Amino acid sequence: MLKKNDPRSLRPATRMVHGGTMRSGFGETSEALFLTQGFVYPSAEAAEARFKGDEPGFIYSRYGNPTTRMFEERMIALEGAEDARATASGMAAVAAALQCQVRAGDHILSSRALFGSCRYVIETVLGRAGVTSTFVDGRDLDQWRAAVRPETRVFFMETPTNPTLEVIDIAAVAEIAHAAGATLVVDNVFATPMLQKPLELGADVVIYSATKHIDGQGRCLGGVILSNQDWIDRNLHEFFRHTGPSLSPFNAWTLLKGLETLPLRVEKQTANAARLADHLAGSDKVGRVLYPGRADHPDAAVIAKQMTGGSTLLAFELDGGKEAAFRFSNALEVIKISNNLGDAKSLITHPATTTHKNLTSEVRAELGITDGMLRLSAGIEDTADLLDDVETALAAI
Numbered sequence: 001m002l003k004k005n006d007p008r009s010l011r012p013a014t015r016m017v018h019g020g021t022m023r024s025g026f027g028e029t030s031e032a033l034f035l036t037q038g039f040v041y042p043s044a045e046a047a048e049a050r051f052k053g054d055e056p057g058f059i060y061s062r063y064g065n066p067t068t069r070m071f072e073e074r075m076i077a078l079e080g081a082e083d084a085r086a087t088a089s090g091m092a093a094v095a096a097a098l099q100c101q102v103r104a105g106d107h108i109l110s111s112r113a114l115f116g117s118c119r120y121v122i123e124t125v126l127g128r129a130g131v132t133s134t135f136v137d138g139r140d141l142d143q144w145r146a147a148v149r150p151e152t153r154v155f156f157m158e159t160p161t162n163p164t165l166e167v168i169d170i171a172a173v174a175e176i177a178h179a180a181g182a183t184l185v186v187d188n189v190f191a192t193p194m195l196q197k198p199l200e201l202g203a204d205v206v207i208y209s210a211t212k213h214i215d216g217q218g219r220c221l222g223g224v225i226l227s228n229q230d231w232i233d234r235n236l237h238e239f240f241r242h243t244g245p246s247l248s249p250f251n252a253w254t255l256l257k258g259l260e261t262l263p264l265r266v267e268k269q270t271a272n273a274a275r276l277a278d279h280l281a282g283s284d285k286v287g288r289v290l291y292p293g294r295a296d297h298p299d300a301a302v303i304a305k306q307m308t309g310g311s312t313l314l315a316f317e318l319d320g321g322k323e324a325a326f327r328f329s330n331a332l333e334v335i336k337i338s339n340n341l342g343d344a345k346s347l348i349t350h351p352a353t354t355t356h357k358n359l360t361s362e363v364r365a366e367l368g369i370t371d372g373m374l375r376l377s378a379g380i381e382d383t384a385d386l387l388d389d390v391e392t393a394l395a396a397i
C-alpha cells in the first residue's frame with residue numbers, strides 16, 4: 001500500500017523534499033512515475049464502490065493519478081492550501097480556475113497589467129460565453145471599489161506584474177472582493193510560492209504556471225490551482241474531471257523533482273536579481289530600474305507588508321529606446337534572449353516587441369512598457385559572471 005508523509009510539521013525546505021511522497025511496496029527513494037491511464041479493480045464490487053466514492057482509490061488519470069497527486073500534495077504543503085488540482089499548463093490553470101465559477105451574466109473584475117493570455121481568456125473566451133469584465137489599475141484600491149457590480153463574481157490579479165513588476169496589495173483587494181461577495185483569484189507566478197503566500201493574505205484561490213520557477217529548468221509545461229476544500233468541491237472538482245485539463249504524470253514527476261530544489265534556486269535567483277538591479281541602477285546608461293527588493297520601488301510599502309523577498313525578475317529602461325535595448329541584448333553572452341522566466345539560466349526579453357507586442361502603443365504606455373525596457377529573469381549562475389555580462393553589454397550600447 002502507498003504510505004503518505006504528514007508534511008504539516010515540517011519547515012518549507014523539508015516539505016519540498018519529502019511532502020506528498022507516497023511510496024509503493026518497493027520502497028523506492030525517488031517518487032515513482034505511474035505512467036498509466038487507468039486502474040484495475042479486484043472485483044466488480046470494488047469498481048462499483050470506487051465509482052460511488054465509498055472507497056478511496058484512483059479511477060482514471062484524467063481524474064487523478066498517483067504521481068500527479070504527489071505533486072499536488074507537495075504544492076498543498078508548500079502553499080498551506082487544503083486541496084489542489086494540477087493542470088497541463090499555467091494557462092489551463094487560469095482558464096479552469098475562472099471558467100469553473102462563472103456563468104453568462106456574471107462579471108469579472110481584474111487588474112489590467114496581466115500576462116497576455118490571461119487577458120484573452122477573460123475578455124475573449126469568457127466574453128463569448130456572456131461573462132463581462134472590467135480592467136483596473138490594480139494598485140488603485142478606489143478603482144477596484146468603483147468597478148464592483150452586483151453581478152461581480154470574481155476578482156483576478158497578477159502580482160508582481162509582468163513586466164513592470166508593479167505590486168498590488170492582496171489583503172486590501174481581498175477585503176473589497178469579500179465585501180462584494182466575490183472570490184479573489186491570484187496568479188502568483190512572478191512571486192513564486194517562496195516569496196508570497198496569497199492564501200494567507202486573504203485570497204481564495206492561487207494559480208501557478210509550474211512551467212516557470214517550479215520546473216525552473218526549462219523542461220516541461222505545467223500548472224496548479226490551489227484553494228480551500230469547499231471551493232474545490234463546489235466549483236472545480238466536477239469541472240476538472242469532465243473538461244480534462246489534467247497534468248501528464250510524466251510532467252508531474254519532473255515538477256516534483258523541481259520542487260525539491262525550488263527553495264535553493266529561488267534564493268540564488270533572488271540574490272542574483274538584487275545584485276543585477278543595484279548594478280544597473282548605478283549605470284548612467286540606465287533610466288529606471290524596477291525591482292521589488294529595492295527601496296526606490298514605487299510599491300515598497302506594500303512589498304514590505306506582503307512579500308518575504310524581492311523577486312527573481314527585474315525590469316529596467318535603457319536610455320536610447322529600442323535600438324539601445326537590442327544592442328544590449330545582442331551583446332550578452334551568458335544571459336540568453338528568451339521570453340521564458342524563472343529558469344536556472346538567466347533570460348532577457350524586450351517586452352515591447354515580444355510578449356507585449358499585441359497591445360496598442362497607448363495601452364503599452366499606460367502600463368509603463370517603453371521601447372527601452374528590458375525584463376531580466378535571473379538564473380542561478382555565478383553572480384560575477386552575470387555582472388560581467390551586463391557590464392560588457394552596457395559598454396556595447
Ligand SMILES: *Cc1c(COP(=O)(O)O)cnc(C)c1O
Pocket residue numbers: 089090091092094115118158162187189190208209210211212221222223
Ligand atoms: C507563463 C505565465 C502564465 C501561463 O503559464 P503557461 O505554463 O505558459 O501556460 C500565466 N501567468 C503568468 C504570470 C505567467 O508568467
